[in-house]
Amino acid sequence: MQHTRFMPSWPWLPGLLFSLCSTLAPAAVLELDPATEARPAIAWTTERLAAHPEAQEIQIPNDVSYRRPMQYRAVPLAVVLADLGLQRTDTLEAVALDGFVAQLPGALLLPTRAGAPRPWLAFEPPDAAWPALPGKTASAGPFYLVWPDARGIRSEQWPYALARLGSKASPGARWPQINVAASVPAGDPRRQGQAVFMAQCLVCHKINGGGESTLGPDLNQPMSPVAYFQPQALRRLIRNPAQVRTWPGQAMPGFAPDQISDTELDQLLAYLGHMAQDGARQGRLPAAR
């Protein structure tokens, strides 16, 4: 009988190893980075969230990251935003463990309209780990921003594996080089394209050096993708990167029409095209060599 060889001669060993591992496992911490020095930087742990009176079990009918219905322990995000002192005019910067950085408008997170979608902060209980995300080895934990009602919420507005939340100025104020030229009228496709870019692309890509994430390349420096992709190929790449080129480490997600409509895709390309010209004209880009 082969397996008798593997009978432990110290029956207490697995128990000891288990308790060692659980003591060594770092407690999950979500750091809060307030806008002003007047407010102390604080941190929420899974334990503190679990003990919060507003913590409850919530249902997510259409989980963007798991692509199926999910159930979580969660608190209303507003609980944590209050600690952060975040106002509707501020931007919440949500930094993930993998370098993804979402910039979420305060007005979206703290809606005043009755019945508007409201975000929750789900936390992964240490004794009930979440499954791995589709195609990944890690779960969406330890902290994940979710929307029970996701009407009008974009796919990149569900940041997961959160490590830090900060209260910041809007991306356009922080990084003026990401803005369309002031002469571009309100409602212009190029301006609307910038809004799509800020919600769906800035989370991984900088543009003209503006932005916080370096997961993907800068999309205007040193060269804009509109300069080396045929428009049709660029559209395809945004819809499904693997249709243009593919390799094992490929990391960019595709965007289906329910996340970026055909019209918005045109607006996005108009924005990128404008930045390619405008960046050069305004001396925002290094001169071409």
Ligand code: HEC
């Ligand atoms: C979750 C992160 C992520 C998001 C969101 C994302 N990208 Fe990417 N993107 C990447 C990464 C990483 C690469 C590098 C190739 C790869 O690993 O897939 C890339 C590559 C690209 C490229 C190809 C650049 C080249 O020269 O090959 C383009 C163009 C691009 N992204 C545009 C966009 C646009 C436009 C959006 C928004 C609609 C977007 N990306 C959203 C991560 C992302």
